[in-house]
Amino acid sequence: MRSPAFSSRGAVFAGCDWLCADGMTEAEYTEWIEPLCVYSALPSVLSLSELRQSLAVAGFTVSVCRDLAEVGNMEPNWRLFEEAGTTIPAPRSGTYELLWQHTVSTARAGHAGKFVVGTWSAVLGPCRGTVVRRPVRGRRSRAEVRAPDAPGAGLRVAAVGSGIAGLTTAFRLQ
Template sequence: MSTEIDATAQFQALVADPRHRRDDSTAMVEQYYALVGDVYRESWGPSQHMACYGPGQSREEATEAHEKDLADRAGITADSYVLDLCSGVGGPACTIAAHTGARVTGVDLVADRVREAQDNARKRGLEGRVSFRVADATALPFDDSVFTAAYSFEALCHVPDKHRAHREVARVLRSGGVWTGYDWMRAAGPQADEVAETICRTHGLAALATLDELRQGLAAAGFTDIHVSDGRDLGDWAPNWDLLEKLTAELPPRDQLPPVLRMMTDGARAACAGARSGDFFIGYWHARRTQEEP
């Protein structure tokens, strides 16, 4: 317990200052997932993102349908070679490879999560088509123009220089390739500033972008046919917040929780309140690499 208290305190000291979240983001992300990885695994399984729900869907059904829907919108097929940026423990890459027959390579900053992703792919018999490696989204270890499509689920919020990540994706995509995904995002304005700050501190996020900033980042990286939107334009996200609220309500009182769970509960409550008020939302983008050089 004292180790957990020390590790949580160390993490919270780091994230308290937005400059550290920007300048020490690798340490921040590594510390965050060392703290929350077990809870994430037990609560969410191998796909650790929210989902757009269809009527009557369970979380598992909605998550799988949401991942397949992204693959279909991106035009991913058995001939595709796909990059999963910030692939976590591999759930989305496995679902998309199984659904489309594509080859998928995931990159993630955290070595333990890459190992877990490899195990998950092996368990699903997908190790021939799905692979993972440790890499930073802003410095990809690939030659230019190798992938036919790229996607990311809810991870760019961890990355301080999102424009650089978009440029890296543009570099490794072939002309015509689609870059698409979802991210934790914020509305503009002072109320949203406060909401975003609490969400970033409790989730180890560098910063939440607005839809305008996302559009600018994609355009600056040379993408065309850019579409960005609030995910709520695509369907129903409320069940994510309903579920989080239910899970946090079932826990013991806050002062009886171990420090990690207390931080996660604070984070979940901030995310739910921000989502209900509209200051925080899951954003969506879809863009195409059409130029020879980004």
């Protein structure tokens, strides 16, 4: 199925993800972020400025790229990680140790402001393009956006979603 993907204003790419604070030294990254990467099975974590730069290099115009702590208090989220850690009794081994280390490293880096939840909105365009949807498995589909006249022509943006709501992570702000 093909359908128009962009208006004259361009395509919007918005998201929310785990990031690290800007301006961290290599030693700080190793102390605060590397444990979080190990216990969350992440190869690395970008900073807000690295995310902004990567989006720009890919041809996007970034309108918002910020730490959600600018919008509200993230402390309740870090406390949830701490509380989750207390539900994993000692002695811990295998998967339980991994889960416990994950909760501890995430809460520790979050409280310190070294680990952040970032949000962004960026526009690729203005351009014309089409969305091609293909079934992948069951109710999921893959949407490929082709934009031949976009900045960085030849760039293929793909997204995988669910027929219901997909995988959603909610962050509470107070």
